[in-house]
Amino acid sequence: MIEFAEYGFKLASTNRIVQAAGIGKGMLFYYFKNKLELYNFLVEYAFACLHDDVAQMEALSDSDMIERYRKLNKIKMTGYIKHRSVYEFISRMYLNEDEAALSEESKRCFSMLTQKHAEVIEKIYFTADVSLFRSDIPSDKIIRYVRWAMDGYTQDILRRVRGKKTSEIDFAPYVEEYETYLSDLKKVFYKN
């Protein structure tokens, strides 16, 4: 997944894969008919990995948008840390959708995830309790400001932990910091 995430299907090298995996070339083609079959296997495996995370996201039900966003981002971040390569592998799929001939099953997984993600995001907007928002700014813009702040913070964090090993990352301070941002956002965008 690391190789495919970095190079995409076409430019990924099976030689590098077996080298990084520390196995002989033969093994790869003993267990997988060819490069594409390996890729399809990984796609399905990757989506299976995310199953639990997605289920958690779907279960979110707070009407307070910021509260819901906070939980969503928490799931995303811990998920990213837990299966970093899986996340990056799938992100890559969204960039070059058609560079590999995906199996039907893979396509199914892919479109299902896309749809679910859209649903989660949509639910956040549509079920947001806009009566909590200050009334002198359109609610859709407030939603956007919050999203930008959340995304920006997430990006900042990921930038800071890039290169570090998952095990040596201490998340406590980030979570704490995160809370202060959320309370700020409530302060400026909610009533009172």
Add this chain to the structure above:
Amino acid sequence: MIEFAEYGFKLASTNRIVQAAGIGKGMLFYYFKNKLELYNFLVEYAFACLHDDVAQMEALSDSDMIERYRKLNKIKMTGYIKHRSVYEFISRMYLNEDEAALSEESKRCFSMLTQKHAEVIEKIYFTADVSLFRSDIPSDKIIRYVRWAMDGYTQDILRRVRGKKTSEIDFAPYVEEYETYLSDLKKVFYKN
């Protein structure tokens, strides 16, 4: 530059380059000794292209941070539209710094731009008139919120115009929309 921006130095193909340029292969190696020399030429050319933009950025002097940010982003965006491939070419350099043996001159250009960009950003923070900010939120956090909003908006715009030809983009509505975001930010993060 388009080819190098997309593939990086090593994976860029001189065959694709001459094909896209509509010239014979011989011409490329008639005017450039080899691939690397072409690359170094492009690096220096690219930085020369940005010279004016950078000068404009350095000239910004508003003490009102949002005002300054607005102008900075305006320069960035129009610059991106004017020399899209140049921007993407240079962005790529920051990703894979060492994949090509840059000439001394190229290295000099590269580090100078990096430094200047850092200076511009730093100046925004250090010379910001924090007395304009509301006092119940630390000023460094306000700066961050504004930055996230600005970056988020810029990203949204770029996502919307991706794929479009430069000539067929109408910027007026974006600029107008931009202004409303800025006034919102002032409303929520400035005093009163």
Add this chain to the structure above:
DNA sequence: TCACTATTGACCGGCATGGTCGAAAGTAGT
């Protein structure tokens, strides 16, 4: 000992690569 599985890495044909070069076309002065 045997039947079977797991594993290896040298090796294959094929393809794209960066780079070459002889030929031809273009240009300008006489």
Add this chain to the structure above:
DNA sequence: ACTACTTTCGACCATGCCGGTCAATAGTGA
């Protein structure tokens, strides 16, 4: 028209990596 020179082309080359094969061997358990 002839000449000297520059510009342009694309077929061609050696090389290296590609995905994939396979004969050989090591491991395993009855």
